Amino acid sequence: xxxxxxxxxxxxxxxxxxxxxxxxxxxxxxxxxxxxxxxxxxxxxxxxxxxxxxxxxxxxxxxxxxxxxxxxxxxxxxxxxxxxxxxxxxxxxxxxxxxxxxxxxxxxxxxxxxxxxxxxxxxxxxxxxxxxxxxxxxxxxxxxxxxxxxxxxxxxxxxxxxxxxxxxxxxxxxxxxxxxxxxxxxxxxxxxxxxxxxxxxxxxxxxxxxxxxxxxxxxxxxxxxxxxxxxxxxxxxxxxxxxxxxxxxxxxxxxxxxxxxxxxxxxxxxxxxxxxxxxxxxxx
Numbered sequence: 315x316x317x318x319x320x321x322x323x324x325x326x327x328x329x330x331x332x333x334x335x336x337x338x339x340x341x342x343x344x345x346x347x348x349x350x351x352x353x354x355x356x357x358x359x360x361x362x363x364x365x366x367x368x369x370x371x372x373x374x375x376x377x378x379x380x381x382x383x384x385x386x387x388x389x390x391x392x393x394x395x396x397x398x399x400x401x402x403x404x405x406x407x408x409x410x411x412x413x414x415x416x417x418x419x420x421x422x423x424x425x426x427x428x429x430x431x432x433x434x435x436x437x438x439x440x441x442x443x444x445x446x447x448x449x450x451x452x453x454x455x456x457x458x459x460x461x462x463x464x465x466x467x468x469x470x471x472x473x474x475x476x477x478x479x480x481x482x483x484x485x486x487x488x489x490x491x492x493x494x495x496x497x498x499x500x501x502x503x504x505x506x507x508x509x510x511x512x513x514x515x516x517x518x519x520x521x522x523x524x525x526x527x528x529x530x531x532x533x534x535x536x537x538x539x540x541x542x543x544x545x546x547x548x549x550x551x552x553x554x555x556x557x558x559x560x561x562x563x564x565x566x567x568x569x570x571x572x573x574x575x576x577x578x579x580x581x582x583x584x585x586x587x588x589x590x591x592x593x594x595x596x597x598x
Contacts (some may be wrong), residue, residue, distance in 0.1 A: 333414040334400045340418040340425075341396040345389050347425035350432065357432050364434045367492040371553040374510035375491040377484065378552060381544030384481055384537055391474030392421060398470050409460040413453060413471065420449045420478070436493045443486045450479040458528050476533025479524070483534075484541030487517045510559040514545070514566045521570035530578030535570050542567035 350357035361369045361379065370379050398404055399414070407529040423446040453475050462468040491513060501509055521538040528534060542563045549560035 320417055328408055333411070333418075337418045337421075338396045338400050338413050340421040341454050344421035344424045345393060347428040348385060348389055351428040357428075359427070361430055363431045364436050364439075364492075365496065367436055367496040368431065368488065370548050373488065373491040373495050374506060374549060374554060374559040375488045375513055375545060376548060376554075377541055377544035378548035381541060384477070386535075388474065388478050388481060391470060391477065394419075395470040395474055398466065407463065408488050409456070409462070410471075411463065412456050412460070413524075416449055416453050416456075417475070420446060422452065436489075436496055440486075440489050440493050443482065443489050447479075447482055447486050449529075450475065450482055454479050454524070454528065454534070456525060458531070464530065473533050476528070476531055477537045480521070480534035480537030481541060483517060483520050483524075483538060484545075487513050494581065507556050507558040510556065511562040514542070514559070514562045517542075518566035519567050521566070522573045525570065525574040527579050529581045530574050530576070535574040537569050539567045542570070 318364075349355045349397070351360045353359040353362075357363075360382075366372055368376065370376050399410060404410075423442055427439055427442045427446060430442055445501070457472045457475060462472055490518070491510075517538070521535060524534045524538075545563040545569075546560040548554075549556045549563065
């Protein structure tokens with residue numbers, strides 16, 4: 315019996331070590347891919363790859379160039395998470411066992427998206443980014459359903475992955491728009507500005523859905539609002555101006571912000587009420 319128990323424990327530890335190593339490897343690969351995508355390691359910058367389809371003035375949904383600086387924060391957070399989870403005693407609970415491989419899958423999909431753009435495969439890049447959104451949405455659901463064991467876990471895990479999800483939602487909208495424009499889609503008789511409004515409205519609805527599902531979590535809303543803001547800047551100051559698209563982006567950002575803050579405040583009040591009720595209940 316003792317031998318069986320020892321073998322089970324060792325097997326569990328081995329599985330944990332493999333999972334941690336996979337997360338670290340995939341994160342490093344994604345970071346290397348980001349350097350390729352920036353042109354720092356000889357690749358073509360994303361804005362110039364695929365014939366410039368993802369440039370800041372390629373479509374009415376494209377954010378201005380400074381918006382993409384948020385990737386530095388996301389990659390730093392992913393690396394911090396990878397380092398945190400590989401430390402002895404970390405990431406051994408059921409929560410991290412559920413999150414580990416999906417997080418690794420998200421970073422591998424991130425790298426795959428960059429390399430598909432580098433290869434000029436816009437259609438493939440859309441398929442990859444939709445898979446990435448799906449994986450991140452699943453991760454977000456797990457984060458909402460379970461509780462972090464420390465503030466550090468909440469920051470490097472929940473915070474990073476929330477920022478990641480919000481920004482990839484904006485990136486997916488821009489990616490789809492880029493594919494349609496590069497494919498010669500002319501709007502089917504509908505003014506491109508109204509198509510932009512429609513896409514931004516869908517992105518806003520997704521943001522509201524994340525706010526409701528996440529009970530007012532701030533991280534996804536932060537990068538969504540960031541993206542909307544830079545879409546507005548690009549449409550007001552770039553080479554493809556559109557007051558209509560800019561206005562839609564601003565309204566979308568405001569809607570996501572208001573819903574998230576309201577739900578956050580309500581959630582905090584409910585937590586305070588429960589805490590007071592628990593403190594005032596007679597000791598058993």
